Amino acid sequence: MAAHAPAEHLDHHGPPAPHYSSRVTPGTLGMFLFIGSEIMLFGAFFTAYFFVRVAAGTPWPTPPFQLPVYVAFINTCILVTSSATVHWSLQAIKKGNVWGLRAGLLLTFLMGLTFLISQVAEYLRIGFNTGDGAFPTIFFCLTGLHGAHVFVGLSILLFMTIRAFRGHFSAEHHHGVELAGIYWHFVDVMWIIVYLTVYIL
Numbered sequence: 001m002a003a004h005a006p007a008e009h010l011d012h013h014g015p016p017a018p019h020y021s022s023r024v025t026p027g028t029l030g031m032f033l034f035i036g037s038e039i040m041l042f043g044a045f046f047t048a049y050f051f052v053r054v055a056a057g058t059p060w061p062t063p064p065f066q067l068p069v070y071v072a073f074i075n076t077c078i079l080v081t082s083s084a085t086v087h088w089s090l091q092a093i094k095k096g097n098v099w100g101l102r103a104g105l106l107l108t109f110l111m112g113l114t115f116l117i118s119q120v121a122e123y124l125r126i127g128f129n130t131g132d133g134a135f136p137t138i139f140f141c142l143t144g145l146h147g148a149h150v151f152v153g154l155s156i157l158l159f160m161t162i163r164a165f166r167g168h169f170s171a172e173h174h175h176g177v178e179l180a181g182i183y184w185h186f187v188d189v190m191w192i193i194v195y196l197t198v199y200i201l
Contacts, residue, residue: 062135082111096171
């Protein structure tokens with residue numbers, strides 16, 4: 001007679017549980033690889049910035065143009081604070097605090113939206129455009145590239161916020177929130193670099 005299969009094998013349905021060769025899940029690894037490619041994209045624009053400012057010796061900002069340093073500083077504070085709120089939302093759901101998750105994601109989205117609206121308003125009042133020389137071109141390229149990443153981050157945050165209010169996340173299942181947080185932290189760090197490079201140095 002054939003030996004009977006163990007009871008656990010008889011009760012198992014579907015494919016076996018995935019086995020990861022590292023402690024990083026494929027989704028998280030994919031996000032890190034994507035961010036790596038985005039860093040290279042920013043690197044190309046920063047190379048153009050240093051070529052224009054250092055190699056070519058272009059005045060920064062080129063007279064008579066001025067940069068709204070104060071407005072950029074306020075935007076930096078807003079974005080850094082939003083990085084703290086998205087971290088709070090992740091820590092909240094890890095403890096099973098659904099309302100903390102919802103509040104953190106909603107606050108992060110609203111602050112990111114405020115940042116983006118403020119940047120658009122800055123563009124409308126700044127007094128120069130890409131046809132006015134190398135300085136305005138690089139300025140709009142770097143800040144515009146970051147603004148595009150903020151828009152993508154806001155789209156992700158909006159999707160995660162809707163899911164949070166529909167009860168899709170729990171202390172055991174919150175991977176989407178973690179990925180959104182990783183991307184948003186990347187957006188914040190890149191803005192700090194852009195702010196220091198473009199507005200301060």
